[in-house]
Amino acid sequence: MRRSWFKLTACLAAGLYLAPAANSMQWQRPTVSPLASLLAQNPLAAARGNPEEVVVAALTAIRQNRLDEAGRLVDGLLEAKPNYRLAHLLKGDLLMARSQPLAGIGSAPVVDDKLDDLRAEASARLLRYQAPPPAQQAIPANLLQFAPDQQYAVLVDAGRARIYLYRNDNGTPRYVRDFYATIGKLGFDKAREGDQRTPLGVYFVTGHMPREQLDQRYGKRAELYGVGAWPLSYPNDWDRRQGRTGSGIWLHGVPYDTYSRAPKASNGCVAMSNSDISALSPYLLPGTPVIIAGEVEWLTPSAWQARRDGALAQVEAWRRDWESLNTPRYLSHYASDFKSGNADLNTWRAQKQAVNAGKQWAKVKLTDLSLFGYPSAQGDLLQASFMQDYQSSNLNNQMRKRLYMRQEAGRWRISLEGSAG
Known part of the structure; x- marks a missing residue:
């Protein structure tokens, strides 16, 4: 499913105005929203409700040479969002189209030094x-198991300039809505401070910085963040394990003098229009998972269930074997590159053999479990977080724990283990 969608989007990106009009379904008129009936009747009302749908309808109308209709849509869009630079570009194209054919978006002599950025935004939208x-028929492979207190999760498809909001329906992800988004100028897979890339991984909202607080802390620089910012937990333990550096990765708005930015325009953060991030903000509570992927893998419900069950079974097997005090079987769940703090696999093995030798019994209980497919350019990973209640004949301990697991010899094995904070 992922590959077929990728091929289709790649083909569509080739031309916004230029494909032959006879190419039917690729250029069908959008009918995905209740606002569709407003597009012709009241463009201003439609633009206030969903500016993106209006700009898409205008692009489609220009493509199909319905210039009067496109003009009404763009005028309504500019009245509702006068700082929408893409709409100004389309207005210029419409004026030129009355005297000569358009060669593509931005053909008119519009004064804007970022035409390529605007074309990229038009294409992404x-x-x-x-x-x-x-999104409404399939389930992202990254969202395998919500913890009970995780009511929502945010999934960033960095390669498609898109953010998806999902809610927790008794552990099953349910699509809510999606938004256009901006990522780093040089793309994703952040490695070091200042590389202008957005990190890939599983992070969590750590707080909220309203504009007033940003103004006090950053002065004029706060203009970059629009209505506010929601910091994320980058770098996490896995990032530090990989030697990644940097900090200050946020979800945030955009300057008030522009409606939105190009798909690649930030210094590494994920940026959204001020109206969109305001709509998303009620769901960005501290602890909300934010998964940033280079490309989303979409699974059928049955395939998602199978992958989820397999991952849960691996975590349960680890818990059961730890509880059994069968040290060799327990250690078989750890990868050859395992780390926990300063301990590697050999050190961990010696410690566990010594500890288990002094125990008569053990009980291990895991609650509040979440499981997320962890996006990584190095291969498939799995992040498991939970509350661990460990009791034994000589020690009782409770802690929040996080495991990072990778595929080794055909099964998930723990590569990193530590506190979830």
């Missing part, structure tokens, strides 16, 4: 509607 991902 149009692809969302003309080749929509199967």
